[in-house]
Amino acid sequence: MSKYLATILLLAAAQLNASIAVIPVPAKLVPQAGEFRLDAKTRIVTDELARPAAELLAARLRSATGFKLKIKSDTAKAGDDDIWLVTDGAGNPESYMLSVTPQGVVIHAPAAAGIFYGTETLLQLLPPAIFSAKPVTGTSWSVPGVEIADAPRYPWRGFMLDVSRHFFTKPEVEQVLDLMALYKLNTFHWHLVDDQGWRIQIKKYPKLTSVGAWRDAIGFGLDPKDATAYDRSGRYGGFYTQREIREVVAYAAARHITVVPEIEMPGHSSAALTAYPQFGCPNIDFAVPAKGGVFTGVYCAGNDATFAFINDVLSEVTPLFPGKYIHIGGDEVVKSNWQHCAKCQLRIKNEGLKDEKELQSYFIRRVEKLVTAHGKSLIGWSEIREGGLAPTAALMDWIGGGVEAARSGHEVVMAPTKYSYFDHYQSTNHTQEPLAIGGFLPLKRVYEFEPMPVKLAPEFQSHILGGQANLWTEYIPSLARVEYMMFPRLCALAEVNWSPASARDWEGFKERTGVNEQRLAAMGVNYRPLAKPE
Numbered sequence: 001m002s003k004y005l006a007t008i009l010l011l012a013a014a015q016l017n018a019s020i021a022v023i024p025v026p027a028k029l030v031p032q033a034g035e036f037r038l039d040a041k042t043r044i045v046t047d048e049l050a051r052p053a054a055e056l057l058a059a060r061l062r063s064a065t066g067f068k069l070k071i072k073s074d075t076a077k078a079g080d081d082d083i084w085l086v087t088d089g090a091g092n093p094e095s096y097m098l099s100v101t102p103q104g105v106v107i108h109a110p111a112a113a114g115i116f117y118g119t120e121t122l123l124q125l126l127p128p129a130i131f132s133a134k135p136v137t138g139t140s141w142s143v144p145g146v147e148i149a150d151a152p153r154y155p156w157r158g159f160m161l162d163v164s165r166h167f168f169t170k171p172e173v174e175q176v177l178d179l180m181a182l183y184k185l186n187t188f189h190w191h192l193v194d195d196q197g198w199r200i201q202i203k204k205y206p207k208l209t210s211v212g213a214w215r216d217a218i219g220f221g222l223d224p225k226d227a228t229a230y231d232r233s234g235r236y237g238g239f240y241t242q243r244e245i246r247e248v249v250a251y252a253a254a255r256h257i258t259v260v261p262e263i264e265m266p267g268h269s270s271a272a273l274t275a276y277p278q279f280g281c282p283n284i285d286f287a288v289p290a291k292g293g294v295f296t297g298v299y300c301a302g303n304d305a306t307f308a309f310i311n312d313v314l315s316e317v318t319p320l321f322p323g324k325y326i327h328i329g330g331d332e333v334v335k336s337n338w339q340h341c342a343k344c345q346l347r348i349k350n351e352g353l354k355d356e357k358e359l360q361s362y363f364i365r366r367v368e369k370l371v372t373a374h375g376k377s378l379i380g381w382s383e384i385r386e387g388g389l390a391p392t393a394a395l396m397d398w399i400g401g402g403v404e405a406a407r408s409g410h411e412v413v414m415a416p417t418k419y420s421y422f423d424h425y426q427s428t429n430h431t432q433e434p435l436a437i438g439g440f441l442p443l444k445r446v447y448e449f450e451p452m453p454v455k456l457a458p459e460f461q462s463h464i465l466g467g468q469a470n471l472w473t474e475y476i477p478s479l480a481r482v483e484y485m486m487f488p489r490l491c492a493l494a495e496v497n498w499s500p501a502s503a504r505d506w507e508g509f510k511e512r513t514g515v516n517e518q519r520l521a522a523m524g525v526n527y528r529p530l531a532k533p534e
């Protein structure tokens with residue numbers, strides 16, 4: 001090959017790559033010659049199963065292009081200039097194949113989820129301006145020729161949002177869901193309950209929200225103007241009605257996201273106990289000092305009424321969430337009240353427990369039976385292993401225990417502080433960053449996150465469901481700040497959980513992240529620019 005020809009080919013390849021910047025990177029992607037041009041005459045041809053994805057796609061293409069694309073039902077008669085969505089074949093329901101030629105776009109998948117992911121990839125193959133909410137003129141809506149065969153590495157690709165420390169409205173939560181879906185994340189862990197606010201309506205216990213959803217002020221030493229979640233009397237907070245919860249769950253489901261609610265217990269329960277102090281240890285202040293100078297509430301583990309209350313709450317929570325798991329928290333339980341409570345000590349004696357750690361295990365096992373009776377599975381943080389892990393429980397590993405749990409046959413989600421705590425700073429120069437809780441989690445570290453623990457033998461590896469990032473919001477009082485902590489780190493998290501380990505490529509990822517900034521900018525997302533020094 002002449003030097004000249006080699007240069008031309010290299011340039012052509014570079015151009016192809018410049019226009020293909022899909023995140024997470026597909027398992028297999030082969031650029032092809034030519035391109036498909038979307039115009040007002042393009043039709044979306046779909047079968048019944050793929051129709052919801054077709055409708056979402058048409059709506060999303062319309063904002064920027066202004067095209068009102070026709071949706072046709074007869075996949076047998078599709079012709080040129082069409083986008084086909086065809087559900088067929090067998091395999092991983094989240095997998096898909098996408099083919100782009102000058103004649104059209106074809107997405108094949110065994111199920112609706114895969115079709116949806118194919119459409120997310122298609123959007124990322126279009127110019128970034130496609131993500132604009134307003135009509136864009138002067139752009140050629142072309143899609144580079146490509147053959148893609150794609151499937152996820154892990155079935156759990158999660159993101160946790162804490163709506164207790166600060167409240168985020170239903171439209172704000174839906175914005176987070178849209179951003180998750182764009183990068184093929186499929187599990188939204190909704191941290192609905194903590195010391196600083198109870199956020200889900202429970203009809204049998206109205207004070208959980210009339211009292212527990214509100215506090216006097218924004219708290220955490222923040223400027224009151226940093227948030228908007230105030231009621232008419234100036235109290236800070238808010239909650240979701242059960243109807244709103246259902247709507248968010250449906251919104252998520254349309255984007256193939258499962259919502260995992262977290263109803264935190266036995267610790268982090270001040271909001272519930274402010275409303276119903278009778279479920280704390282009798283004659284002892286339920287609020288005990290925790291790390292960071294804050295107070296945390298702990299339910300009484302010796303009082304049967306506590307478990308009746310929890311069962312009532314679960315009776316209303318479980319029907320709202322069609323997914324398998326209910327997260328019950330279980331982290332950072334301060335056990336001093338249990339040491340001083342006659343009821344808790346009697347429980348330890350009567351149940352033949354060794355200490356308060358075993359009392360915690362008793363608590364979780366008892367709640368596990370309730371969760372199971374409601375047809376769900378329990379998942380909890382690392383600490384639920386203390387005193388013995390409940391038999392059917394899944395573990396969310398933030399400070400260890402995942403390897404041991406997987407070895408004994410439990411399902412595990414990896415969310416280690418070192419790689420996935422998005423409340424940590426993105427720079428060591430704090431003066432140029434919005435206030436954060438501390439720590440340092442740069443983009444590259446997230447990209448180095450390996451959900452599969454190296455110490456775990458192959459026969460146990462299927463118990464690792466995948467990984468997730470956690471966004472605790474003590475210092476994050478607005479959606480703009482949520483977005484800043486999410487991006488671009490969420491893209492790295494998405495890639496390490498979706499793409500094959502062999503496809504990991506930091507330099508390539510950075511390049512694609514540069515293109516992705518244009519998408520986020522088109523959407524008005526407040527991302528942290530790659531060029532900003534760490």
Ligand code: ACM
Nearest residue numbers: 331332381398470
């Ligand atoms: C946690 O970060 N306390 C689970």
Ligand code: ZN
Nearest residue numbers: 281300341344
């Ligand atoms: Zn007690």
